[in-house]
Amino acid sequence: xxxxxxxxxxxxxxxxxxxxxxxxxxxxxxxxxxxxxxxxxxxxxxxxxxxxxxxxxxxxxxxxxxxxxxxxxxxxxxxxxxxxxxxxxxxxxxxxxxxxxxxxxxxxxxxxxxxxxxxxxxxxxxxxxxxxxxxxxxxxxxxxxxxxxxxxxxxxxxxxxxxxxxxxxxxxxxxxxxxxxxxxxxxxxxxxxxxxxxxxxxxxxxxxxxxxxxxxxxxxxxxxxxxxxxxxxxxxxx
Amino acid sequence: xxxxxxxxxxxxxxxxxxxxxxxxxxxxxxxxxxxxxxxxxxxxxxxxxxxxxxxxxxxxxxxxxxxxxxxxxxxxxxxxxxxxxxxxxxxxxxxxxxxxxxxxxxxxxxxxxxxxxxxxxxxxxxxxxxxxxxxxxxxxxxxxxxxxxxxxxxxxxxxxxxxxxxxxxxxxxxxxxxxxxxxxxxxxxxxxxxxxxxxxxxxxxxxxxxxxxxxxxxxxxxxxxxxxxxxxxxxxxxxxxxxxxxxxxxxxxxxxxxxxxxxxxxxxxxxxxxxxxxxxxxxxxxxxxxxxxxxxxxxxxxxxxxxxxxxxxxxxxxxxxxxxxxxxxxxxxxxxxxxxxxxxxxxxxxxxxxxxxxxxxxxxxxxxxxxxxxxxxxxxxxx
Numbered sequence: 001x002x003x004x005x006x007x008x009x010x011x012x013x014x015x016x017x018x019x020x021x022x023x024x025x026x027x028x029x030x031x032x033x034x035x036x037x038x039x040x041x042x043x044x045x046x047x048x049x050x051x052x053x054x055x056x057x058x059x060x061x062x063x064x065x066x067x068x069x070x071x072x073x074x075x076x077x078x079x080x081x082x083x084x085x086x087x088x089x090x091x092x093x094x095x096x097x098x099x100x101x102x103x104x105x106x107x108x109x110x111x112x113x114x115x116x117x118x119x120x121x122x123x124x125x126x127x128x129x130x131x132x133x134x135x136x137x138x139x140x141x142x143x144x145x146x147x148x149x150x151x152x153x154x155x156x157x158x159x160x161x162x163x164x165x166x167x168x169x170x171x172x173x174x175x176x177x178x179x180x181x182x183x184x185x186x187x188x189x190x191x192x193x194x195x196x197x198x199x200x201x202x203x204x205x206x207x208x209x210x211x212x213x214x215x216x217x218x219x220x221x222x223x224x225x226x227x228x229x230x231x232x233x234x235x236x237x238x
Numbered sequence: 239x240x241x242x243x244x245x246x247x248x249x250x251x252x253x254x255x256x257x258x259x260x261x262x263x264x265x266x267x268x269x270x271x272x273x274x275x276x277x278x279x280x281x282x283x284x285x286x287x288x289x290x291x292x293x294x295x296x297x298x299x300x301x302x303x304x305x306x307x308x309x310x311x312x313x314x315x316x317x318x319x320x321x322x323x324x325x326x327x328x329x330x331x332x333x334x335x336x337x338x339x340x341x342x343x344x345x346x347x348x349x350x351x352x353x354x355x356x357x358x359x360x361x362x363x364x365x366x367x368x369x370x371x372x373x374x375x376x377x378x379x380x381x382x383x384x385x386x387x388x389x390x391x392x393x394x395x396x397x398x399x400x401x402x403x404x405x406x407x408x409x410x411x412x413x414x415x416x417x418x419x420x421x422x423x424x425x426x427x428x429x430x431x432x433x434x435x436x437x438x439x440x441x442x443x444x445x446x447x448x449x450x451x452x453x454x455x456x457x458x459x460x461x462x463x464x465x466x467x468x469x470x471x472x473x474x475x476x477x478x479x480x481x482x483x484x485x486x487x488x489x490x491x492x493x494x495x496x497x498x499x500x501x502x503x504x505x506x507x508x509x510x511x512x513x514x515x516x517x518x519x520x521x522x523x524x525x526x527x528x529x530x531x532x533x534x535x536x537x538x539x540x541x542x543x544x545x546x547x548x549x550x551x552x553x554x555x556x557x558x559x560x561x562x563x564x565x566x567x568x569x570x571x572x573x574x575x576x577x578x579x580x581x582x583x584x585x586x587x588x589x590x591x592x593x594x595x596x597x598x599x600x601x602x603x604x605x606x607x608x609x610x611x612x613x614x615x616x617x618x619x620x621x
Binding site: 038039042043045046049050053054056057060061064065068069087088089090091092093094095096097098099100101102103105130133134137138139140141142143144145146147148149150152153154157171172175178179182183186208209210211212 | 263266267293294296297300301307308309312315316319320321322367371373375376377378379382385386389425428429432435436439440443446447450451454455458459462463464465466467468469473474476477478480481482483484485486487488498540543544545546547
């Protein structure tokens, strides 16, 4: 520490303890037993406020703990209260790569269709949307959320809402279908343009080779090839 | 004799309990703890969010704007279901969105430099919550932690150190050096003291919540991993390195992937560190553990292309470093600069980091390396 700072400190706060500040003179209110009512009320209010702070801290940490802990008798009994406290602001998800990291890579592909004026339907080739994301991430020290999270999380949310078939059974499922359709339509339109009013997605799930597999071998066979139904989207390119 | 001892026991226990309660009360109301650490969190998260907003500048409409595939109508529908709110969906116009984006940039910058910090921190929390909620399906763990921290930081007095507020306070107290012209009356004084105490208590509770939140984060992340078969057999990092969206440098990922022994060791180290984290914080072991975590997060930032996520975690860890660590930094940096032959910048009077008057009636900064007189009680200052 330099002497300049020391002298500044001494100058700022240089009064000694024996020399009370003007407003720190011995209490004019007399002995502690005869405090004015206002001071007593203030003291009680302060203690109550401090107690309230402590209780809030304990309740908050308890709720967050029950929220991240595995299901147990306590969280089953107080699940509703915990959810009411934690959602939406204090939601937590610390399951990155846990309990297991994904052992697959998912590729989302899309193709489009348009109805020609003569009534015939023209279908495009498949576009690999995930390949666009991978190209955007490669050699970027600070990848965008639009490349790493947008499509990946939209697909995860779709699977959460739909399960293994493609029938929407909840309002949330309808929303996720709309979202995924919008993403795919905008990606395709941005990538290769063209006019279309229908879109179809295909999700190919490729396993990550087990450790110790020699590199350069045959590409792994997909574990799943899920083809979604055609969806009508807002007409693009018209 | 034995009889007397037995009778004396409850009284001692009672006294001890009273002493404990008094100590707790003193700890809670005495002085705001970790003022430097909360300042580091303020600067860190403000800066990180500013960088995030700037990085996504080309994609801002796609993420938060009216042109997002998660349309304002879908967002509004979800808010009806979940009870969230975002000021971004008030209007669908592009102009309104651009204003909100600029507001977010300015708020993050002002929060970083600590200008009118208490008010700015509230605005920062509102901005982060609104932007988070608008793009809820594009967020990851890093965004989640920034949101939580922005909410918790509202409780803390994070603008008392290393901020424009601290600078203004320093200048003000330097000007008003003489005794005040008129002493406040006893009622006003009591009210002001009560307010200062309450500010201190809320701050200390905020710091406690932040620390506990980080412990819950690491504890749960570690315990989730313990249940995973890949983390058990030491192959987890192989799978992590082969996720195509987390390979900004595929050559590096493939190179590291060729050393299964090293990856098994690092995988185990990750899980052990995370699980141990909440238990080592009260001893000296916390420094090596924090160092390991720092290394782990730097590796995640570079190899997996998750700088934002890693940055939020590194800043969160900073809350566990004591004030004396932070106060010893500026002189160390100055000495290092001098050794490197840089012109030694003599600290101007009143600009040093450590010369902020103590608050809450107690000295806050311990003089680094035992130099300088301990500062006597300064006047209680509230924001």
